[in-house]
Amino acid sequence: xxxxxxxxxxxxxxxxxxxxxxxxxxxxxxxxxxxxxxxxxxxxxxxxxxxxxxxxxxxxxxxxxxxxxxxxxxxxxxxxxxxxxxxxxxxxxxxxxxxxxxxxxxxxxxxxxxxxxxxxxxxxxxxxxxxxxxxxxxxxxxxxxxxxxxxxxxxxxxxxxxxxxxxxxxxxxxxxxxxxxxxxxxxxxxxxxxxxxxxxxxxxxxxxxxxxxxxxxxxxxxxxxxxxxxxxxxxxxxxxxxxxxxxxxxxxxxxxxxxxxxxxxxxxxxxxxxxxxxxxxxxxxxxxxxxxxxxxxxxxxxxxxxxxxxxxxxxxxxxxxxxxxxxxxxxxxxxxxxx
Amino acid sequence: xxxxxxxxxxxxxxxxxxxxxxxxxxxxxxxxxxxxxxxxxxxxxxxxxxxxxxxxxxxxxxxxxxxxxxxxxxxxxxxxxxxxxxxxxxxxxxxxxxxxxxxxxxxxxxxxxxxxxxxxxxxxxxxxxxxxxxxxxxxxxxxxxxxxxxxxxxxxxxxxxxxxxxxxxxxxxxxxxxxxxxxxxxxxxxxxxxxxxxxxxxxxxxxxxxxxxxxxxxxxxxxxxxxxxxxxxxxxxxxxxxxxxxxxxxxxxxxxxxxxxxxxxxxxxxxxxxxxxxxxxxxxxxxxxxxxxxxxxxxxxxxxxxxxxxxxxxxxxxxxxxxxxxxxxxxxxxxxxxxxxxxxxxxxxxxxxx
Numbered sequence: 001x002x003x004x005x006x007x008x009x010x011x012x013x014x015x016x017x018x019x020x021x022x023x024x025x026x027x028x029x030x031x032x033x034x035x036x037x038x039x040x041x042x043x044x045x046x047x048x049x050x051x052x053x054x055x056x057x058x059x060x061x062x063x064x065x066x067x068x069x070x071x072x073x074x075x076x077x078x079x080x081x082x083x084x085x086x087x088x089x090x091x092x093x094x095x096x097x098x099x100x101x102x103x104x105x106x107x108x109x110x111x112x113x114x115x116x117x118x119x120x121x122x123x124x125x126x127x128x129x130x131x132x133x134x135x136x137x138x139x140x141x142x143x144x145x146x147x148x149x150x151x152x153x154x155x156x157x158x159x160x161x162x163x164x165x166x167x168x169x170x171x172x173x174x175x176x177x178x179x180x181x182x183x184x185x186x187x188x189x190x191x192x193x194x195x196x197x198x199x200x201x202x203x204x205x206x207x208x209x210x211x212x213x214x215x216x217x218x219x220x221x222x223x224x225x226x227x228x229x230x231x232x233x234x235x236x237x238x239x240x241x242x243x244x245x246x247x248x249x250x251x252x253x254x255x256x257x258x259x260x261x262x263x264x265x266x267x268x269x270x271x272x273x274x275x276x277x278x279x280x281x282x283x284x285x286x287x288x289x290x291x292x293x294x295x296x297x298x299x300x301x302x303x304x305x306x307x308x309x310x311x312x313x314x315x316x317x318x319x320x321x322x323x324x325x326x327x328x329x330x331x332x333x334x335x336x337x338x339x
Numbered sequence: 340x341x342x343x344x345x346x347x348x349x350x351x352x353x354x355x356x357x358x359x360x361x362x363x364x365x366x367x368x369x370x371x372x373x374x375x376x377x378x379x380x381x382x383x384x385x386x387x388x389x390x391x392x393x394x395x396x397x398x399x400x401x402x403x404x405x406x407x408x409x410x411x412x413x414x415x416x417x418x419x420x421x422x423x424x425x426x427x428x429x430x431x432x433x434x435x436x437x438x439x440x441x442x443x444x445x446x447x448x449x450x451x452x453x454x455x456x457x458x459x460x461x462x463x464x465x466x467x468x469x470x471x472x473x474x475x476x477x478x479x480x481x482x483x484x485x486x487x488x489x490x491x492x493x494x495x496x497x498x499x500x501x502x503x504x505x506x507x508x509x510x511x512x513x514x515x516x517x518x519x520x521x522x523x524x525x526x527x528x529x530x531x532x533x534x535x536x537x538x539x540x541x542x543x544x545x546x547x548x549x550x551x552x553x554x555x556x557x558x559x560x561x562x563x564x565x566x567x568x569x570x571x572x573x574x575x576x577x578x579x580x581x582x583x584x585x586x587x588x589x590x591x592x593x594x595x596x597x598x599x600x601x602x603x604x605x606x607x608x609x610x611x612x613x614x615x616x617x618x619x620x621x622x623x624x625x626x627x628x629x630x631x632x633x634x635x636x637x638x639x640x641x642x643x644x645x646x647x648x649x650x651x652x653x654x655x656x657x658x659x660x661x662x663x664x665x666x667x668x669x670x671x672x673x674x675x676x677x678x679x680x681x682x683x684x685x686x687x688x689x690x691x692x693x
Contacts, residue, residue: 046537046538046539047537161628163628164628191400191401191564191629192400192564192566192605192608192609193400193604193605193608193625194400194628195608195610196607196608196610196622196624196625197624197625199610200622200624218537218538219538219610220538220612221567221609221610221611221612221617222610224610224611224612224613224614224616224617225610225611225614225617225618244614245614245615248612248613248614248615258539259538259539260612262538262539262541262542263538263567263612264542264545264567264568264570264571265567273546273549274542274545274546274571275542276539276542276543276546277539277542277543278543280507280509280510280540281507281537281539281540
């Protein structure tokens with residue numbers, strides 16, 4: 001199945017641009033990462049940072065025009081995804097790479113029974129007969145923890161609550177036992193107690209089925225407990241990539257540091273001021289020539305405004321896009337020792 | 340709960356908001372409608388005080404009635420029972436004209452910064468409208484006041500002629516805050532003011548709200564489902580479940596030592612941005628969803644999802660009682676003498692309170 005080094009997905013220098021009236025928006029601008037089999041990768045970023053576009057590009061779901069993958073390689077299990085025809089990519093989509101979307105309210109067809117929607121996937125990809133597909137649908141609903149699956153399978157989406165619909169989405173995504181699951185903000189629309197249920201479910205299924213997962217979120221808390229590796233995105237670029245524990249302990253990028261510090265910590269005394277990143281998220285259509293974060297960065301020097309920063313390697317698995325990456329890393333190390 | 344110590348700015352007494360969904364009538368019987376009268380008890384007998392200068396956090400899952408409660412205090416939704424005392428006056432039973440006057444002192448910040456600003460009005464007009472409505476200033480002094488307010492909330496004075504679409508979400512939320520401050524209110528209901536914003540902007544708005552509170556001696560009711568934000572901003576925290584307050588206490592205590600099983604689950608469900616803590620902690624995973632508020636479970640509304648529920652929980656409706664000093668919880672399985680539900684469970688103690 002996978003090639004010798006166990007890499008299921010490798011993305012190299014991916015660039016996805018959108019033509020707009022306002023000029024070219026470089027939604028994703030040169031992203032490189034690798035995902036090993038069975039690994040969970042977290043992609044963190046604010047709205048407009050390009051995290052969703054990265055994943056839509058992998059699935060080849062970018063609306064064209066206005067969007068276009070202009071450069072880069074997407075290699076999924078040895079297959080060059082960019083070179084596939086529409087028919088060929090359809091055979092992979094939903095079967096080998098599946099996706100869970102943010103909004104469980106709008107990603108199911110309200111006119112069709114859950115059974116019809118679940119059966120469609122396996123009839124198409126696994127060539128199941130109607131009866132096989134029906135039984136498989138019930139089995140999947142049981143796996144994702146929907147009580148009384150045998151009768152619920154004939155319900156319509158509106159008869160389910162938000163958390164239940166997200167379970168149905170997960171059941172659908174996992175129907176063909178995909179090798180890669182992309183979860184785009186799977187719990188953002190849900191309440192905390194339901195979020196805990198869904199995250200636990202994804203974790204559980206991952207161990208059972210050995211699926212590789214890409215988890216996209218804006219919530220640093222969610223990725224902390226779920227992932228092995230994290231990518232922090234800003235303005236369409238990878239700002240930092242590191243193993244989860246290391247990213248939280250010793251970030252090497254001022255943006256990551258700022259993000260981590262601006263999350264309220266339950267242990268902190270009430271009344272103490274929260275760290276805030278000044279300014280506004282960037283307008284991706286009009287980025288400054290230097291580092292896109294420089295207008296908001298505390299550490300910014302002349303060089304940051306003038307020159308685009310290098311992608312500095314801190315250690316084997318830790319990279320940061322910053323002129324002062326090494327200094328920031330050393331600072332984080334020192335702060336770590338003090339605490 | 341209700342203590343009379345003169346410090347209270349707002350005091351709720353058994354506040355109710357019930358929505359009648361119909362049913363149970365003759366027409367319903369012949370047309371196949373609901374055979375019984377259906378009522379949504381969005382807010383069902385809530386009593387608490389908000390002290391002057393404090394921030395009371397109100398948390399709960401969607402559909403628990405927290406927004407309805409916030410609106411009912413300001414009469415943006417009509418309460419169907421109970422009282423809201425403010426300065427000795429019962430807001431819930433004031434006439435519309437008298438209530439309108441009171442709105443000078445009571446304001447609201449809304450969740451959706453995109454929907455709560457009129458797209459056809461300039462920022463100057465949006466912020467100036469309450470000033471003009473209440474005749475707080477005239478002519479040029481309105482504009483000056485508007486621009487001062489813009490500066491207070493961190494917007495450039497030059498933006499006064501711009502329209503809402505020219506601003507980002509965080510800036511719009513600042514406009515909403517400026518509008519609420521325009522009448523110099525004493526009390527502000529902030530209904531999920533940061534949920535629609537990006538992480539880096541959330542911190543900015545929270546800091547702004549804290550700064551304004553100190554400067555203008557404001558009192559907040561901060562409604563949110565984001566437990567981390569509530570912990571950060573609130574002095575005291577109230578937890579709501581299906582129309583009722585189930586726990587109330589100092590923020591620090593409610594978070595470090597939650598008493599009621601629902602609060603325990605809620606707090607344990609919050610993901611912590613620290614992988615070492617995440618790896619160690621065990622999470623209480625609740626089964627099932629929040630039940631429908633149309634027919635909430637009998638007795639304690641939480642009994643269908645509670646791991647500690649006993650037969651009595653289906654029968655007795657628990658009252659909010661003081662379990663520890665100034666820390667109230669509504670659960671019949673704990674009492675002041677036996678505050679830990681885990682230990683009571685272990686020793687087989689039922690403690691049927693109330």
